[in-house]
Amino acid sequence: MRIHFISIGGSAMHNLALSLLDNGHHITGSDDEIFEPSKSRLKANGLLPEKMGWFEENITPDIEAIVLGMHAKGDNPELLKAEKLGLKIYSYPExxxxxxxxxxxxxxxxxxxxxxxxxxxxxxxxxxxxxxxxxxxxxxxxxxxxxxxxxxxxxxxxxxxxxxxxxxxxxxxxxxxxxxxxxxxxxxxxxxxxxxxxxxxxxxxxxxxxxxxxxxxxxxxxxxxxxxxxxxxxxxxxxxxxxxxxxxxxxxxxxxxxxxxxxxxxxxxxxxxxxxxxxxxxxxxxxxxxxxxxxxxxSSFKGASKRLELLAENDSTIVFKDFAHSPSKVKATTDAVKEKFPQKKNLACLELHTYSSLNAEFLHLYKGALDSADEAVVFYSPHAVEIKKLKEVTREQIAEAFERDDLIIYTDPAEFKSFLFEKDLTDTALLFMSSGNYGGLDLEEVKALVK
Missing domain, CATH: 3.40.1190.10 (Mur-like, catalytic domain)
Known part of the structure; x- marks a missing residue:
């Protein structure tokens, strides 16, 4: 089949495109922005678009199927052209x-x-x-x-x-x-x-x-x-x-x-x-x-990527990274690390990054989520709130939501990094929880702290 992907750069979308290519289908795709590792993987297989953006000329009558990603909006010019031509359009799960x-x-x-x-x-x-x-x-x-x-x-x-x-x-x-x-x-x-x-x-x-x-x-x-x-x-x-x-x-x-x-x-x-x-x-x-x-x-399963992923360890310190961001996931992950390492100081660093977690009406659901950590830090970017067009979230709202008097809150990436790098991590289990990157924190530098 000749298949075109609108928004080919997504994590799931590019993997589907590569699988279909392996099966002998003719694949094309477009996107307005593609990040790693999708970019390199698409390039290595000849599927990286020559230029970023949406272009009507990409959509031709000989295309047998369009796969439409969530990133593409309803007014996408390629989607509109496909509809005009009467092409078969599928969502990813469809x-x-x-x-x-x-x-x-x-x-x-x-x-x-x-x-x-x-x-x-x-x-x-x-x-x-x-x-x-x-x-x-x-x-x-x-x-x-x-x-x-x-x-x-x-x-x-x-x-x-x-x-x-x-x-x-x-x-x-x-x-x-x-x-x-x-x-x-x-x-x-x-x-x-x-x-x-x-x-x-x-x-x-x-x-x-x-x-x-x-x-x-x-x-x-x-x-x-x-x-x-x-x-x-x-x-x-x-x-x-x-x-x-x-x-x-x-x-x-x-x-x-x-x-x-x-x-x-x-x-x-x-x-x-x-x-x-x-x-x-x-x-x-x-x-x-x-x-x-x-x-x-x-017995040999070591875990899924980004799910309690071991980043680094030495005789005294161990560092984990987890994708956890919703209240239930944050609580389960924090509890798991404390249960596994009860003799170590558990330092939990949570980034509020998703639409839900940055919504003031949702924040109260985090009550108790970090209670098992010996020291708890919450990082969020006011700029991310602005980009998502949400109401401003204040430090006071976050502190009140978690109901933890000693909660440490950072909004500046440089200040959060300074806190982390000046910290004595001896006999510590350090846990990062986020679907983001704490405003640009390089985890390779964090790994170097415990070598």
Whole structure:
């Protein structure tokens, strides 16, 4: 097929483009700005646009499919030209469904944990040389692509994002996959720029259950009260399998999972990760992997990229970076580090970077999120608030929201860096949580602090 990507530079979009190129399709694409690593990967495969921007002449009648990314707006000139020509236009998830409608679709959903659970399942499948199609939201060790499509595999594993599909399609992405097998890890209000109320956000997960193929199988986290409620309330004709956090012990040397065959040492840590593991096990079993095979493989899983990623360590200090930004993720990540390293000083640095986290009406949900840290720092950029056209957020509002009298707040990147680099990090577990970069902080310089 001849396929054109409008907004080819996105993390998921460029991976899909590369996968389709590998399968022999003719791929073109455009974008107004492309960052690394997308830029280098597209260039290496001959897919980097010659010039940045949107150009009507890119859209010709011989194009068989347009894949429209979320970054592209409704008035995009290439989109308007495609509509005028009557070309077939797909959102990203719509196109993935079209490519997998004859496969068994396994969809991992939830406000938190879905990337880790998807990564765990892929790790197990790769360990046992089981070939499946997939789409995951993070670059994984041992995998060249975040998207892999074939004509022959029976299963496709999809990370099910609840965010909107495209400028034309305002449905949450995971509604479009029509799952045969699904997992729900937890529900905690997010994307408040789209889902204005908590109730509206929860409704998206209710509807996700209803989009499942009748007779399908739903694995769900019984310890999440909202997930438990909506799963038990549904009258949809599906099989339901709950999971809970398995029994485990841990110390600074490692985490040990209790099984019928004895304790298994893991590379990951924290209650939330162990909970994710329990869900991943049930999904793998539904895909034909035995419990023993799962345990054998999962013992070597080191985690998804940007999820409690170990940046540096020495005999005294250890540094982690995590993508956590929503209140529930921040709490789970901070708690995990403190539980793993109770004898170390836990210094947690959170950047408020997303639309939701910088919204004054949302801030109160962070109450208690950093309580397990011995010292807590919040960084945010007033400029980012301005760019997102939000109401001004003050230091006082942040301090009040977290309800922590000793909370340290920075708005200037240079001041935050000075604080960090002048800090005695002896016997410290340092945790960075952000989907941004703290106003330009070079993490390589941070690594150098603990060499």
């Amino acid at each position: 196109f993935l469904y079209e490519q997998s409608k004859n496969k068994t679709r396994v969809v991992i959903g939830g406000s938190h944990g879905k990337t880790t659970i998807t990564s765990m399942i892929l790790h197990v499948m790769k360990y046992h040389n089981i070939d499946i199609d997939y789409m995951v939201g993070a670059q994984l060790e041992g995998f060249d692509r975040m998207v892999y499509l074939t004509d022959h595999n029976d299963f496709i594993l999809l990370e099910g994002d609840e965010y909107l599909s495209s400028a034309l399609d305002r449905r949450p992405k995971f509604h479009l996959y029509k799952a045969n097998i699904a997992l729900l890890s937890g529900i905690a209000w997010d994307h408040i720029n789209v889902f204005k109320t908590y109730e509206n956000y929860v409704d998206q997960f209710k509807e996700f259950i209803e989009t499942m193929v009748p007779g399908g199988l739903l694995v769900y986290n019984e310890e999440d009260p909202e997930v438990k409620r909506i799963v038990e309330e549904t009258s949809h004709s599906i099989k339901k399998y709950p999971y809970t956090t398995p029994v485990y012990t841990q110390d600074e040397e490692g985490v040990y999972l209790e099984t019928d065959e004895g304790d298994i040492r893991l590379e990951i840590f924290g209650k939330h990760n162990l909970q994710n593991l329990a869900g991943a096990k049930l999904i793998c079993q539904s895909m034909g992997v035995s419990e023993d095979e799962f345990y054998e493989a999962i």
